[in-house]
Amino acid sequence: MRASLVVLTGLCVPTLALAEPEAWFHPEPDAATPQIAATLREVPHVPAAHMTLMVDRKAAPALRVRTFAEGDEPLALALVISGQTIWMGNDEVETDPAARYPGMLHAIASAIDGLHLADVVPARSVGLVVSYSTGAAIQLPMAPIAQLTGQALGTQADYRGKLGDDMVDGISLALAELARSSAPHKALIVIGDGNDTNPDRAKAALLDLHKRALAAGVQVYSIVHKTLLSQEGVPVVSFAPSSVTINSGDGVAAALADIVARATDRLYVEFDAHGLSWDGRSHDLALLIDGHVVTDDSIVLPARARACQTCPRCVLQIVIGCVLVIGLVLLRRWQHARVAAASRNA
Numbered sequence: 001m002r003a004s005l006v007v008l009t010g011l012c013v014p015t016l017a018l019a020e021p022e023a024w025f026h027p028e029p030d031a032a033t034p035q036i037a038a039t040l041r042e043v044p045h046v047p048a049a050h051m052t053l054m055v056d057r058k059a060a061p062a063l064r065v066r067t068f069a070e071g072d073e074p075l076a077l078a079l080v081i082s083g084q085t086i087w088m089g090n091d092e093v094e095t096d097p098a099a100r101y102p103g104m105l106h107a108i109a110s111a112i113d114g115l116h117l118a119d120v121v122p123a124r125s126v127g128l129v130v131s132y133s134t135g136a137a138i139q140l141p142m143a144p145i146a147q148l149t150g151q152a153l154g155t156q157a158d159y160r161g162k163l164g165d166d167m168v169d170g171i172s173l174a175l176a177e178l179a180r181s182s183a184p185h186k187a188l189i190v191i192g193d194g195n196d197t198n199p200d201r202a203k204a205a206l207l208d209l210h211k212r213a214l215a216a217g218v219q220v221y222s223i224v225h226k227t228l229l230s231q232e233g234v235p236v237v238s239f240a241p242s243s244v245t246i247n248s249g250d251g252v253a254a255a256l257a258d259i260v261a262r263a264t265d266r267l268y269v270e271f272d273a274h275g276l277s278w279d280g281r282s283h284d285l286a287l288l289i290d291g292h293v294v295t296d297d298s299i300v301l302p303a304r305a306r307a308c309q310t311c312p313r314c315v316l317q318i319v320i321g322c323v324l325v326i327g328l329v330l331l332r333r334w335q336h337a338r339v340a341a342a343s344r345n346a
Contacts, residue, residue: 021295023287029278029304036060036276036299038287040267043294053271054286055299060271068266074124075264076183077117077148078174081108081139082167082192083131086229088159104225105159107249108191109150111256118146120264128177129153132170132192133162142177165231167196168205171239175209178218187219187263189256194224194234194243206238213239221259223252278304 022041028034036053044050051062068075082088082104089103117127127148129140140152171190178186196202213220222240225248237243244255277283280303286296 023295025285025299027273027278027299027301029302033272034274034276034278034304035063036271036273038267038269038271040269040287041265043267043287044289045267046289048269050290051269051271052288053273054284054288055273055276055301056283058276060273060276063270063272066268068264068268069120069122071122071266071268073122073185074126074183075121075145075185075187076125076142076178076181077121077127077145077186077263078178078188079112079127079129079148080167080170080174080188080190080192081129081131081153082165083133083137083139083159083162084165084192085133085159085162086227087193087225088156088162090156090160092156093160101227102249103156104191104249104252105153105156107252108256109153111150111253112148112153113150114253115257115260117148117260120260121145124183126181126183128174130170130174130177131159132164132166132173133159134164134197135166136169136173138173138177142181165193165195165197167192167194167236168198168202168209171206171209175212175216175218179216185219185263186217187221188213189259190220190222190236190240191252191256192222192224192236193226193230194222194236194245195231196235199231199233199235202235203238206235210239210241219263221263223255223259225249225252273301276301278302 021043023043024039026037026039028037036055038053045067046065048062048065051065053060053062085103086101087103088105089101091100091102094100117125125145126142127140127145128138128142129148129152130136131139139154140148167190171188174188178188196206210220220240222236222243224234224236224243224245226245234243234245244259246252246255278301280300282298282300284296285299287294
């Protein structure tokens with residue numbers, strides 16, 4: 001039997017500097033050792049010894065804590081990056097000094113390499129890169145996450161002469177690719193100047209894409225950097241409301257690292273719950289870290305399959321039954337022997 005409880009709470013604990021803790025609790029009464037498995041977000045990453053689950057004032061100590069990378073729920077990550085020449089840069093390939101722009105390519109490539117993605121996400125995680133300018137194209141097809149590196153973005157020559165800002169097309173393509181992945185966790189990060197070639201059409205389209213992403217369970221983020229030639233406005237916020245704006249390429253590494261940290265903020269904890277009352281009723285629950293309450297709610301503990309409570313009596317009944325059966329067999333044999341003996345004497 002398996003039951004689950006989802007607790008979503010915004011409890012603020014200043015001493016722990018928590019934002020909006022989230023916790024999913026899964027009672028497992030019929031495990032070898034009854035447990036409560038928990039998935040936690042927005043809580044401090046601490047060893048098991050620092051965590052305790054209190055259920056009706058009974059302590060269920062943490063047995064094991066695993067990070068997101070140590071879990072078995074892969075991530076599918078899509079980067080949607082502006083491929084416009086001016087935004088990506090052309091100073092290495094442009095011969096006209098007046099038309100050279102350093103761009104963001106090298107800063108983004110370096111930031112991606114600094115993430116060490118293969119070390120912070122579970123095995124079997126995958127990634128892809130989509131670039132958009134006039135239309136959109138897949139720069140890196142869906143591949144093992146280790147292949148999502150700065151090198152996957154290519155060189156400035158790959159973006160030379162590309163105009164346009166068809167961000168809607170880029171996001172649409174990335175969502176379609178993510179839909180093909182069976183990964184239980186998905187995230188999409190837009191990196192560009194936040195504009196679309198057709199801003200009037202983009203707002204409604206991006207709102208629709210936002211709804212599609214939510215329905216598909218895709219976490220969405222964006223990083224905005226304006227060039228001297230960028231249009232005003234930031235339509236991308238219709239898709240990713242918590243967009244981050246940076247002023248130069250120096251800020252992209254920190255912004256990208258923060259987004260990946262949020263997307264992978266997940267702990268898996270197993271609590272020893274053998275001493276709890278598994279009776280099918282609701283019980284008060286509180287998660288404590290270093291003695292501080294992180295979240296509290298109630299949880300239903302399903303009734304466990306009960307072991308026999310009268311084992312001595314059961315054993316006695318079995319023994320008596322065996323004695324009676326053996327006695328009956330011996331009696332029948334004795335009767336057959338008497339009949340046979342009487343027949344011989346006759």
